[in-house]
Amino acid sequence: EPEVTQTPSHQVTQMGQEVILRCVPISNHLYFYWYRQILGQKVEFLVSFYNNEISEKSEIFDDQFSVERPDGSNFTLKIRSTKLEDSAMYFCASSERKDILSYEQYFGPGTRLTVT
């Protein structure tokens, strides 16, 4: 069964460093998402991406964050200058269609980011 994959599974970085989290969505999906989950808290929406541009973003997704689809398979989340509060599990998800058409979102296993 097709699945969303994410690398690395765990990333440790020092405050102020740039990190890139990578995701490979399911191949025929057109909509891509990033979410984060701080330990012990609920999942929070960061950004959605369609047709090579951001379609929606939350207030969390400030200028320190960017997303890119550098080729036909990868979808990346970049944090330019990490802060301690960026420590969280980051989930990538993909779907065939937008939420408004109620298509399923399939989540990856997550990347645990630890900022020291």
Add this chain to the structure above:
Amino acid sequence: KNQVEQSPQSLIILEGKNCTLQCNYTVSPFSNLRWYKQDTGRGPVSLTIMTFSENTKSNGRYTATLDADTKQSSLHITASQLSDSASYICVVSSNTNAGKSTFGDGTTLTVKP
């Protein structure tokens, strides 16, 4: 402000028993409601998805209901198994915010032998 409230926050049941989890939402206008199961340290896995025209949907031992008038949903788990121990998350999407979903805090279910 769009909100999703889940209850109870946590629940402990014995293996083989049934349970029902609740979700109330204020997301408007409503597009769809999804229930996810999330094991510790893993990504959420979809259980059911319902639009406003659906009031019940089953997936094996999981049955979700939706009352769009009262903005309430429930997830019923029958004949619980130890592997059902997880967090169950209610997620509601609005069709004015394409791609943006509001997550509940989840209900942590523990099934004991």
